[in-house]
Amino acid sequence: MKLYFTEFHDEGTGIVFKIKKELFSAKSPYQEIKIFDTYTFGRLLVLDGLVMLTERDEFVYHEMLVHPAFYFKGKAEKVGVIGGGDGGTIREILKYPDVKETYLVEIDRMVVDASKKYLPFTASSLDDRRVKIFFEDGIRFLKERGEDFDLLFVDSSDPVGPAKALYSMEFYKSIKKNLKEDGIVVFQSESPWYHLDIIREQIEGLSKLFSSVKLYLASIPTYPGGFWSFTIATSRELVGERDYIPEGLRYYNKSIRETLFWLPEFVKNVTG
Numbered sequence: 001m002k003l004y005f006t007e008f009h010d011e012g013t014g015i016v017f018k019i020k021k022e023l024f025s026a027k028s029p030y031q032e033i034k035i036f037d038t039y040t041f042g043r044l045l046v047l048d049g050l051v052m053l054t055e056r057d058e059f060v061y062h063e064m065l066v067h068p069a070f071y072f073k074g075k076a077e078k079v080g081v082i083g084g085g086d087g088g089t090i091r092e093i094l095k096y097p098d099v100k101e102t103y104l105v106e107i108d109r110m111v112v113d114a115s116k117k118y119l120p121f122t123a124s125s126l127d128d129r130r131v132k133i134f135f136e137d138g139i140r141f142l143k144e145r146g147e148d149f150d151l152l153f154v155d156s157s158d159p160v161g162p163a164k165a166l167y168s169m170e171f172y173k174s175i176k177k178n179l180k181e182d183g184i185v186v187f188q189s190e191s192p193w194y195h196l197d198i199i200r201e202q203i204e205g206l207s208k209l210f211s212s213v214k215l216y217l218a219s220i221p222t223y224p225g226g227f228w229s230f231t232i233a234t235s236r237e238l239v240g241e242r243d244y245i246p247e248g249l250r251y252y253n254k255s256i257r258e259t260l261f262w263l264p265e266f267v268k269n270v271t272g
């Protein structure tokens with residue numbers, strides 16, 4: 001019997017994976033978690049029916065979420081991640097020797113446990129001594145705490161379920177409160193093909209709090225439209241302060257860096 005996993009991006013389009021085996025399936029107090037082995041994209045993590053990552057293309061997302069911010073922030077000793085329970089973002093952060101401690105604030109312990117068991121290519125970094133994991137709601141964590149992060153990455157699921165409130169002014173204010181004066185925050189900010197409204201709202205909201213807010217894109221074949229966006233925000237100018245790029249990256253490089261903010265017209269019109 002053939003098995004397929006389908007994610008619908010809207011009522012008329014979607015993506016289909018032919019499945020070798022379902023490795024994990026459970027309902028946590030927050031979401032339904034599934035991990036499959038697929039024929040063409042390796043292992044696949046699905047939360048509430050939405051593709052989070054595949055073994056074959058997760059490097060694009062995690063490299064592009066993390067490395068541009070390190071270019072703009074010359075020194076980053078304390079780094080935070082909201083979400084990111086699969087560990088891919090932490091893996092990329094730990095490639096910088098100046099990072100002394102990194103906090104992972106992940107609401108769902110089950111995602112971390114399942115990732116450690118079935119997604120070692122992203123989760124192996126979670127055992128690094130520089131990582132502190134907080135199994136908490138990122139909204140509450142940042143509201144109650146007053147950290148001084150050099151960099152913050154919002155590696156959340158899509159704005160449904162537990163991640164919905166991660167796209168609110170209240171959350172953006174909490175982020176600013178927990179960032180150093182010259183700190184930088186980067187959000188995964190959804191698909192230019194399917195979520196331009198979310199992208200526009202997020203940029204408008206962040207622009208009320210940060211003087212520099214910019215969007216950049218990357219090609220991720222298993223995300224809606226095969227194209228994904230990231231939003232970077234800070235209260236200073238975004239100019240390069242670090243030339244170092246870690247060895248062995250497979251997507252991010254100097255030419256991607258130099259053309260980072262080049263956008264197609266239909267996206268440029270939204271971001272102003």
Ligand code: SAM
Pocket residue numbers: 030047052053058061062082083084085086088089105106107108111136137138139155156157161162163164166
């Ligand atoms: N890093 C993956 C990728 O390659 O796109 C996907 C993102 S990661 C799996 C999304 C995580 O955000 C999930 O583990 C989810 O549990 C977590 N999350 C959602 N809402 C959250 C919240 N309010 N606070 C903390 N973590 C949250």
